[in-house]
Structures are given as structure tokens and as C-alpha cells.
Amino acid sequence: xxxxxxxxxxxxxxxxxxxxxxxxxxxxxxxxxxxxxxxxxxxxxxxxxxxxxxxxxxxxxxxxxx
Numbered sequence: 001x002x003x004x005x006x007x008x009x010x011x012x013x014x015x016x017x018x019x020x021x022x023x024x025x026x027x028x029x030x031x032x033x034x035x036x037x038x039x040x041x042x043x044x045x046x047x048x049x050x051x052x053x054x055x056x057x058x059x060x061x062x063x064x065x066x
Contacts, residue, residue: 013050016058024050028063 015022027049034043046063
């Protein structure tokens with residue numbers, strides 16, 4: 001299950017699809033990385049998700065790369 005915390009304001013970021021700086025909706029999602037049900041609650045990791053408000057392209061980056 002993913003948990004989302006949306007930001008109400010748009011952030012200008014580079015969009016590879018558009019090829020320029022565009023407004024993005026940015027949120028944080030907790031994603032489960034384990035396929036095993038017994039340890040799923042211990043394998044959630046935060047990801048930064050940015051969605052271009054012009055073309056809809058979405059990028060996701062793991063926030064703690066430990």
C-alpha cells in the first residue's frame with residue numbers, strides 16, 4: 001500500500017519529455033519493496049514522485065539510498 005502526501009503548489013523542474021522547465025506536482029510515497037507478505041511492513045521506503053503538469057510524465061526517486 002502506498003501513502004501519499006501531495007503538495008498544493010507546483011514546482012518548476014526540468015522535464016525530459018517536454019525538454020524544458022515545467023510545473024510539477026510533487027509528493028512523497030511509501031512503497032513496499034518486498035514481495036513477501038510477512039516482512040512487507042519492514043520494507044517500505046520513501047520515494048519522491050514528481051508529475052509534470054504539462055505532459056503528465058512521472059518520475060520517481062528513492063529518497064534514502066542506503
